Amino acid sequence: MTLTLELPVPGPQEAPPLLELRGVKAAYEQVEVLHGVDLAVPAGSVLAVLGPNGAGKTTMLKVASGMHPPSGGDIWLAGRCVTGAAPVDLARLGLCSIPEGRGVFPNLTVSENLWMASYRGMSRSQIEERVFPIFPRLKERRRQAAGTMSGGEQQMLAMARAIATDPAVLLIDELSMGLAPLVVEQLFEIVARIAGTGVTVLLVEQFAQTALGVADLAAVMTGGRITAVGTPQEIAAGLHSAYLGGDGSAEEAAGAAEAGETPQLKGTGTAATLVAPVDAAMAPKALPGSGPAARAAESATARNGEAADTTVALPVAGDRYSAYLGGGEQGTSGSDPDSAAGRGGAGAGAGAGQGKAHGESSGVSQGESQGESKGETRGEVMSTNTAGVPPTVPAGTPAAPSDGPPAPPPGPPAEPRTHALAQEVAGLRIKPPSTTLDTQLMWLGVVLLVAGIGTGLGAYIMAHTTRLQLTQNDAIVVGLVGVTISIAGMALFIRYSLSNFLRFWIARLIATQQQGGGQQPPTS
Numbered sequence: 001m002t003l004t005l006e007l008p009v010p011g012p013q014e015a016p017p018l019l020e021l022r023g024v025k026a027a028y029e030q031v032e033v034l035h036g037v038d039l040a041v042p043a044g045s046v047l048a049v050l051g052p053n054g055a056g057k058t059t060m061l062k063v064a065s066g067m068h069p070p071s072g073g074d075i076w077l078a079g080r081c082v083t084g085a086a087p088v089d090l091a092r093l094g095l096c097s098i099p100e101g102r103g104v105f106p107n108l109t110v111s112e113n114l115w116m117a118s119y120r121g122m123s124r125s126q127i128e129e130r131v132f133p134i135f136p137r138l139k140e141r142r143r144q145a146a147g148t149m150s151g152g153e154q155q156m157l158a159m160a161r162a163i164a165t166d167p168a169v170l171l172i173d174e175l176s177m178g179l180a181p182l183v184v185e186q187l188f189e190i191v192a193r194i195a196g197t198g199v200t201v202l203l204v205e206q207f208a209q210t211a212l213g214v215a216d217l218a219a220v221m222t223g224g225r226i227t228a229v230g231t232p233q234e235i236a237a238g239l240h241s242a243y244l245g246g247d248g249s250a251e252e253a254a255g256a257a258e259a260g261e262t263p264q265l266k267g268t269g270t271a272a273t274l275v276a277p278v279d280a281a282m283a284p285k286a287l288p289g290s291g292p293a294a295r296a297a298e299s300a301t302a303r304n305g306e307a308a309d310t311t312v313a314l315p316v317a318g319d320r321y322s323a324y325l326g327g328g329e330q331g332t333s334g335s336d337p338d339s340a341a342g343r344g345g346a347g348a349g350a351g352a353g354q355g356k357a358h359g360e361s362s363g364v365s366q367g368e369s370q371g372e373s374k375g376e377t378r379g380e381v382m383s384t385n386t387a388g389v390p391p392t393v394p395a396g397t398p399a400a401p402s403d404g405p406p407a408p409p410p411g412p413p414a415e416p417r418t419h420a421l422a423q424e425v426a427g428l429r430i431k432p433p434s435t436t437l438d439t440q441l442m443w444l445g446v447v448l449l450v451a452g453i454g455t456g457l458g459a460y461i462m463a464h465t466t467r468l469q470l471t472q473n474d475a476i477v478v479g480l481v482g483v484t485i486s487i488a489g490m491a492l493f494i495r496y497s498l499s500n501f502l503r504f505w506i507a508r509l510i511a512t513q514q515q516g517g518g519q520q521p522p523t524s
């Protein structure tokens with residue numbers, strides 16, 4: 001009898017995740033806080049990790065960026081295991097993090113803070129040219145001490161510094177911390193724009209609604225583990241049923257999303273509690289200008305040669321709606337931040353109600369121009385984008401207002417920097433973790449080597465001096481003992497010092513060959 005096994009063959013477009021945590025454990029002072037985190041971030045996607053206080057989100061990001069050593073598991077970047085790599089090396093490759101609490105230097109000016117990004121080889125003027133068009137507010141305040149700026153501006157500065165390094169992967173920790181909901185919304189909009197340029201984003205947030213609005217994928221972390229992964233809709237529905245005991249339907253979740261207050265996950269342990277209004281947390285808040293479809297439209301605009309409007313003026317309601325329409329024009333009635341917030345909430349509510357966050361909610365159509373009220377491209381804010389697969393836009397989607405210029409068809413987002421990163425990461429030197437015992441054995445090897453040489457020399461000298469006559473046989477025996485000790489010492493030294501060096505070069509050679517014979521660079 002012949003048994004035939006059909007093994008699944010990966011499709012040609014199935015790229016490995018750009019960043020992956022496999023069974024990652026981490027501890028502080030022997031107390032384990034991550035108990036085996038598995039998470040894969042596809043190239044070019046935005047993955048939002050939600051979770052209550054103390055779940056381990058920050059620790060997870062610290063481990064991913066090399067700032068905290070894992071006590072188990074591995075970190076993979078662009079197909080290579082980078083566990084143990086120094087944070088500065090990962091940052092040089094393009095894995096940048098915006099830490100909780102912003103991490104700006106309060107006594108330095110805005111410009112001086114930005115110049116810190118020059119470690120990636122860019123000049124000061126290049127950094128400013130790159131950042132100021134995106135953050136005009138920072139340009140206005142470039143000579144101001146960072147510590148005297150508002151919380152939102154400081155967070156902007158932290159983001160600007162990360163963007164200045166031309167990152168491939170951005171890790172963002174609690175963007176919303178201590179900020180007003182409207183500012184949070186504006187910052188998340190910038191995140192969406194950054195993602196639209198092909199940057200892979202892993203963000204952790206407690207403000208579920210806004211984070212889900214920009215995410216392609218979402219995950220929930222509780223008690224040091226990832227407990228759910230899915231589309232933002234699935235996660236929103238799951239949270240809803242978990243905390244309210246309802247059926248988690250989108251309709252139910254949508255019902256109270258117009259309440260307007262920013263929801264927050266709170267608590268510790270395996271179950272979080274939601275701070276009121278509970279329902280508002282369930283419906284992902286569709287940020288105009290964010291989400292895969294909007295990013296695709298923006299990317300298409302850039303490809304078609306139009307100047308992509310990357311200026312995020314505050315307030316930015318007009319820009320947000322123009323992003324949906326694929327053009328660079330400002331909306332006609334989008335300058336009122338309050339109404340913008342209201343529209344966002346209403347859009348999210350309606351979207352969740354239909355299962356895919358249609359942004360053409362009544363709120364929008366009331367406040368916006370005729371054309372925008374028909375802009376069904378906004379419906380895809382909640383679509384899933386996995387493994388670099390371009391987000392799709394529903395068939396028959398009108399991409400522009402009927403009386404306006406035809407907008408370019410939405411296309412795939414900008415190419416993620418996967419290939420460049422894969423090449424760079426192949427050459428990354430990872431210093432293997434050396435234990436105290438390793439070091440001690442290495443030094444023992446050195447001591448034995450010296451002692452062996454000394455013994456051999458001593459035997460030679462004694463055999464040739466008249467004061468202490470040794471027979472030739474004695475001299476040979478002592479000499480052989482010395483040589484044996486030297487060889488043992490040399491072996492120990494090589495084992496515990498040089499072998500790490502050799503292993504690195506062999507691994508690098510193999511990785512380079514794999515890269516050369518594998519995926520070809522994308523042709524644009």
Ligand SMILES: Nc1ncnc2c1ncn2[C@@H]1O[C@H](COP(=O)(O)OP(=O)(O)OP(=O)(O)O)[C@@H](O)[C@H]1O
Pocket residue numbers: 028029033051052053054055056057058059060100206
């Ligand atoms: N430096 C530290 N020393 C000791 N314990 C720590 C340290 N940092 C964090 N912890 C503990 O690790 C656990 C996870 O903390 P972590 O900050 O990663 O959680 P979090 O999900 O990011 O929480 P939050 O949302 O409040 O920032 C908590 O119990 C915390 O007390």
